[in-house]
Amino acid sequence: MSRSPRRAAVVxxxxxxxxxxxxxxxxxxxxxxxxENxxxxRVQEQWLRESHPGLELTCWQPHELLDMIVREQVDTVxxxxxxxxxxxxxxQAVExxxxxxxxxxxTITEDACRSIVEAQRRTGRSIRVAFNYRYNPVHEQVRDLIADGAIGEVGSVHFEWALxxxxxxxxxxxxHRDKASSGGxxxxxxxxxxxxxxxxxxxSPERVFAEGRLFYYGAAGAERGLDHGDLRERRDAGLKPFDLDLSASDRLRALYLEAEGEQGYRRDRNVFGPGITIEDDMAVLVRYDTGATMTYHLTAYSPWEGYRVTFNGSQGRLELEVEESAWAAPQAGAMAGTIAGAEPPTPRARLVHRPMWREPVEVAARPGVxxxxxxxARMMAELLQATDEADGRSATFVDGVRAAMTGIAANHSIATQLPVPVGAVLRELTGSATHTRGNPTPGPELVHARGGKERP
Ligand SMILES: NC(=O)c1ccc[n+]([C@@H]2O[C@H](COP(=O)([O-])OP(=O)(O)OC[C@H]3O[C@@H](n4cnc5c(N)ncnc54)[C@H](O)[C@@H]3O)[C@@H](O)[C@H]2O)c1
Structure with missing residues (x-):
């Protein structure tokens, strides 16, 4: 049971x-x-004080986290x-x-999942993961249709996501370009x-196999002639495709360019420059404990942004296509600086139900704004006001471990070129029962996969 936050801190x-x-x-x-910056x-504090003049807020460094919690009587981090x-x-927060x-x-490693699970068990505190896509109305609709038996038992899922x-x-x-920071x-x-x-x-995933590579960005793109060099080092004027001019947006300039002095972190690295250790094209095959399989593909260099997911069931098929809009613009111009704080256009969703032996029906997709x-918006309303996480929608630490471990296993599979029996690790970590059908194929033990070191 989680408490509704009354005295919260943002880290x-x-x-x-x-x-x-x-x-x-x-x-x-x-x-x-x-x-740490x-x-x-201070910039975030100033902005917030403009919209909330009476706000009482203190600012702390990471090493002061425990002091902050005690002195400010923080109940939610x-x-x-x-x-x-x-x-x-x-x-630290749950302890x-x-x-x-x-x-x-x-989190991004198996070790870190384990440490979070152990801390939760020791303390009994609530850890919820902000999986906002669960709160998209059309995603709830898909869940309801499947749970109501619209397509019977799900045999397989085909899922493509294009950025x-x-x-x-x-x-x-x-x-994010550094696998040790983002997990890829x-x-x-x-x-x-x-x-x-x-x-x-x-x-819950039982076994994961994956392939992936850096296909478009990094050195490969440079070899194709896409690299115009680092914007800050280039002598010729004018923005090229993939340049991000932080100075062209008040927001990006204040949050990142003017903050560089402290840690030296740059938010505008050349996407074709050195130092990228993540993939941009990834294919994953997952077998779940229900017996269902998923073929999944993520590409990060598409001319179109959106996703298509198809569920094949014993009594029909459900197809969802959503066109999303990018809201992180590479160049100075109309969209620059819209990475946060702006309302992106509403995505277009198409949901089709194809029952066996009957005509397909286009189901009106529940709108999301x-x-x-x-x-x-819906996630914020629920996570900041709800007192009970047993609503079937907010994601617990177990859900967080399951999702992270699917990706961690996929990374490990890319590194070893072998299927990864992640179900055993998940059962050990989360203690949840599974209902596996069939005989899992033996695979390598899931080792403590760590970021960039595991790429071949
Ligand atoms: N749910 C979503 O759709 C969604 C969207 C964007 C980001 N995110 C997540 O939000 C998180 C933050 O992403 P972001 O885009 O805001 O990144 P960001 O780089 O804009 O901000 C990260 C902040 O953390 C601070 N920081 C870095 N290391 C720190 C440390 N050791 N101690 C204290 N502060 C530290 C940085 O100074 C910076 O202010 C990530 O986990 C990301 O995955 C989720």
């Missing part, structure tokens, strides 16, 4: 934190900020730092008696998708 005051800080401040529940934290740092903050809301992915040249490229400029897109991004499939099917198909 990590970058782009994503804005939504949490505003939501908590609106409800008068925000008491503290914590970030004082400049960025919202973790919005880069993915590889989540574990430390989640564990100090707080509940936690953590941005996805829960376009705006959104996809942005992962190759930021800390199979953990950082796909954990959303793996969580959705587990949630839609009521299933705002970021992530309306998921963000």
């Amino acid at each position: 990590g005051l970058g782009s994503r934190a804005t939504m949490w800080a505003e939501g908590l401040a609106d409800g008068g529940r925000l008491v503290a900020f914590c970030d 004082r400049h960025r934290m 919202v973790v919005c730092t880069p993915d590889h740092t989540h574990e430390a903050f989640v564990v 100090a008696g707080c509940d936690v809301i953590v941005e996805k992915p829960l 376009d040249l705006h959104h996809g490229a942005d992962y190759f400029r930021r800390w 897109l199979l953990v950082h991004k796909s954990s959303h998708h793996f969580d959705l499939v587990s949630w839609w099917l009521g299933a 705002g970021a992530h198909g309306g998921g963000d």
Whole structure:
């Protein structure tokens, strides 16, 4: 049982934190900020004070986290730092008696999953993962249709997710480009998708096989002649495709360019430059404990942004196609700086039910308004106000472990070129019962996969 936050702190005051800080401040529940970058934290604080003039808020450094919790009587910590740092903050916060809301992915390694599970067991505190896609109305509709038996038992899922040249490229400029920081897109991004499939099917992954490579960005793109060099080092004027001019957006300039002095972190690295250790094209095959399989593909260099997911069932087929809009623009111009704080256009969704032996029916997709198909607003309302997580929708740490471990296993499979029997690890970690059908093929033990070291 989670408590409704009354005195909350946000750790990590970058782009994503804005939504949490505003939501908590609106409800008068925000008491503290914590970030290693004082400049960025101050900028977020100033912005928030403009919209919430009476706000009382203190700012802290990461090593002061426990002091902050005690002195500010914090009951809930919202973790919005880069993915590889989540574990430390989640564990410290629950050990100090707080509940936690953590941005996805829960974490990026098997060791870190284990440490979070152990801390939760020791403390009994609530750890919820902000899987906002669960709150997209059309995703709930899919879950309801499957649960109501519209297509019978699900035999397989075919899931393709395409990130376009705006959104996809942005992962190759930021800390996400380093696998040791983000776990790669199979953990950082796909954990959303793996969580959705587990949630839609009521299933847990049993075995994972994956292939992946850096196909478009990095050296490969440079060899194709796409690389115009680093914008900051180039002598010729004018923006080229894939350049991000941080100075062209008030928001990006204040949050990132003017904050570089402290840690030297650059948010605008050349997407074709050196140092990228993540993949941009990934194929995954998952077998679930229900017996269902999933073929999954993520590409980060598409001219179109959206996803298609098809469920093949014993009594029919369900097809969902959603066109999403990029809201991270590479160049100065109309869309620059819309990475946070702006309303992206509403995605277009098409949901088709094809029963066996009957005419297909286009089902009116439940509309969602705002970021992530309306998921963000609904998630905030629920996570910040609900007192009970047993609503079947908010994601617990077990869901977080399941989604993260699917991606971690996929990374391990890419590195070893072998299938990974992740079900055994998940049973050990989460203690959840499974209902496996058939005989799992023996595979390698899932070792403690660590970021960039595991790439071949
Ligand atoms: N659910 C979603 O749709 C969604 C969307 C965007 C980001 N996210 C998640 O939110 C988190 C933050 O992403 P972002 O885009 O805001 O990143 P960001 O780089 O904009 O912000 C990260 C912040 O954390 C701070 N930080 C870094 N290391 C720290 C440390 N050790 N201690 C304290 N502070 C530290 C940085 O200074 C920065 O202010 C990530 O986990 C990301 O996966 C989720």
